[in-house]
Amino acid sequence: VENLVVDKEFWLGKRVLVTGHTGFKGGWLVLLLHELGAEVHGLALEDAPPFGIYAQGRISNLLISEHFVDICDLKTTQKIFKEVQPEIVFHLAAESLVGRSYGDPYQTFLTNVMGTLNVIKSCQELRFKVALVVVTSDKCYENQELGRPFAETDSMGGFDPYSASKGCAEIVSRSMAHALSEKEELRIVTARSGNVFGGGDWNEGRLIPDLFRALRAENSLLLRHPDSIRPWQFVLDPLKGYLMLAKYAFEVKGHKFGAFNFGPRITDQINVLELATLFKLRIPSLNFRVDVDAAGTFHEQGILRLNSEKAFNYLGWRPKLTMEQSVNLTCEWYIALMHEQSLLGGIISKQVSEYLDMKYDAT
Numbered sequence: 520v521e522n523l524v525v526d527k528e529f530w531l532g533k534r535v536l537v538t539g540h541t542g543f544k545g546g547w548l549v550l551l552l553h554e555l556g557a558e559v560h561g562l563a564l565e566d567a568p569p570f571g572i573y574a575q576g577r578i579s580n581l582l583i584s585e586h587f588v589d590i591c592d593l594k595t596t597q598k599i600f601k602e603v604q605p606e607i608v609f610h611l612a613a614e615s616l617v618g619r620s621y622g623d624p625y626q627t628f629l630t631n632v633m634g635t636l637n638v639i640k641s642c643q644e645l646r647f648k649v650a651l652v653v654v655t656s657d658k659c660y661e662n663q664e665l666g667r668p669f670a671e672t673d674s675m676g677g678f679d680p681y682s683a684s685k686g687c688a689e690i691v692s693r694s695m696a697h698a699l700s701e702k703e704e705l706r707i708v709t710a711r712s713g714n715v716f717g718g719g720d721w722n723e724g725r726l727i728p729d730l731f732r733a734l735r736a737e738n739s740l741l742l743r744h745p746d747s748i749r750p751w752q753f754v755l756d757p758l759k760g761y762l763m764l765a766k767y768a769f770e771v772k773g774h775k776f777g778a779f780n781f782g783p784r785i786t787d788q789i790n791v792l793e794l795a796t797l798f799k800l801r802i803p804s805l806n807f808r809v810d811v812d813a814a815g816t817f818h819e820q821g822i823l824r825l826n827s828e829k830a831f832n833y834l835g836w837r838p839k840l841t842m843e844q845s846v847n848l849t850c851e852w853y854i855a856l857m858h859e860q861s862l863l864g865g866i867i868s869k870q871v872s873e874y875l876d877m878k879y880d881a882t
């Protein structure tokens with residue numbers, strides 16, 4: 520049965536820690552949690568871009584406490600967890616870019632694997648019931664490009680360092696959950712979602728931020744992999760899934776571990792050129808050109824699709840927005856940033872509250 524709304528009663532007053540709150544998805548997650556009445560704390564690096572969601576959404580003001588800590592530093596991470604005493608932890612802090620993972624594979628594995636292990640250990644030592652949502656990626660799967668959507672039972676893998684580190688984070692999470700004693704009340708779930716877009720992302724090497732960066736520089740973006748299919752989705756859709764997953768892990772008796780995909784409808788799993796074209800239809804001054812011969816800076820997967828039936832069957836989750844609605848909401852954000860920045864705060868609040876009220880129900 521589909522849950523049409525996020526359970527506001529559950530979240531009211533819950534002590535929640537978000538790692539990676541200065542990032543794109545972390546910022547939006549804090550906005551959702553704050554709107555739901557949770558007591559939200561943040562832990563991340565102090566690396567937010569000036570025009571991103573953290574700065575423009577004034578995320579800092581929404582937090583009960585904020586900690587600029589490297590998750591590779593176990594002692595300090597443990598100290599913060601003991602201070603905050605979270606009941607729910609969303610672990611999003613990561614090296615999140617394939618391109619940067621080639622530049623520094625060692626640091627990528629340190630942050631994404633050892634950092635995840637440190638977060639799990641910090642939760643474990645709290646010795647009360649904690650639900651931990653470890654956010655990995657659709658790229659955690661061994662991808663043989665068969666074209667079939669991945670299910671949670673498929674093998675972990677990853678060729679580039681980012682994908683491999685996310686596959687490792689999955690294996691570490693499952694094994695740590697398996698090694699918990701009967702008395703330990705930590706519940707670990709992993710969330711694998713696809714390529715997410717929405718307002719306030721400026722990460723390099725991602726299609727939508729790159730398109731808007733090119734627009735600001737009055738350039739045309741070079742599309743090297745126009746045929747690559749990705750499970751694109753609006754940022755609030757998978758985040759809603761993470762909220763439902765955390766509640767599920769917290770409430771289901773004896774739960775130790777589970778992995779869940781959160782992807783768009785199969786019909787919305789489109790290629791790079793199709794998505795860029797949808798944005799250009801909305802904002803004609805966005806420019807791009809295709810040059811497949813320029814490809815080959817580093818290996819990228821061609822086809823990546825997700826099967827999200829498990830999230831629907833267990834949680835009642837499915838994406839709410841059509842691709843057109845997702846593109847419109849994203850464009851609304853960037854247009855305001857470029858032309859009428861004073862409206863941005865209102866647009867962010869409206870997008871969050873209307874999303875939670877299901878004003879955009881595509882089903």
Ligand SMILES: NC(=O)c1ccc[n+]([C@@H]2O[C@H](COP(=O)([O-])OP(=O)(O)OC[C@H]3O[C@@H](n4cnc5c(N)ncnc54)[C@H](O)[C@@H]3O)[C@@H](O)[C@H]2O)c1
Nearest residue numbers: 539541542543544563564589590611612613615656714715
């Ligand atoms: N955006 C996407 O399309 C997408 C898709 C699949 C999975 N993911 C995953 O979702 C999560 C969030 O992604 P995002 O797009 O918001 O990434 P982002 O790069 O915008 O944010 C990353 C966050 O992690 C923090 N961080 C990085 N290294 C850290 C460290 N050593 N110690 C503490 N904090 C650290 C940063 O400060 C930032 O807050 C990541 O785990 C990413 O791998 C993202």
